[in-house]
Structure formats: C-alpha cells, structure tokens
Amino acid sequence: MNFNGLTLAYIGDASYELLVREYLLRKGLTKVDNLHKEAIKYTSAEGQEKAFNFIESSLSEEEISIFKRGRNSKSERKARNASLATYKRATGFESLMGYLHLSDNIERINELFIMIIDGFENA
Structure with a gap:
C-alpha cells in the first residue's frame, strides 16, 4: 500500500471516529449532545494522542x-486547539488506523481499540 501519511490519516480519522461512535452507542449513550461530548474525549487531537500512548508499547x-x-507528513493545515506536537502525533495515530483499515486488518484494529478503551477507562 503506497498511500502517503496524510491520505492514510484521512481514512483513519473516519474509521476511528466510527469505532468510537459505535462504542458509545453500545455503552448506552443515546442523547446526541452527550454522545458528542464523550466522543471528543477520544477523537480530539489530545484524545488521539492519548489513544496512541495507550497502544504504543504494543505496536x-x-x-x-x-x-x-x-x-x-507535511500538512497545509494548522493545528487548532492543540499544540503542533500533539497534532502531529494525532495525525500519526490516524495514519496507523487508516493503514490497518485499508489493509482489512479488522482483528488488529479491534485489539488496539480494546487497549485504547481500557486505557481511557483506567486513566
């Protein structure tokens, strides 16, 4: 697979967002405002950096x-509401998720997602 890092991040962001949304719904959250507030904890640049930290040693x-x-990757986009270092680590995390998604490595995505959820719940 020869996609650049930002292209992988593009699909990885969507793939990870969907995992988080499904997780929150299965957890029993149903009000959209609550869902959005909870999702941000996982999907913001800071949340994605934390997610990466939870799995880094297992990669x-x-x-x-x-x-x-x-x-x-060199990006034209500027980090909003996050430091440049956090934004870059989040982009790296999204790239990893995108790579696994495009590789159809669902088993590995699920393994990592379980580690991420455990990390957030035990933090």
Missing part, C-alpha cells in the same frame, strides 16, 4: 513506521 516495527509516516 510492531511496521506499525511504528506507519505512525511515523503520518506524524512526519
């Missing part, structure tokens, strides 16, 4: 390489 060399491809 393979290839997964770290994909993360770095996204993190080091």
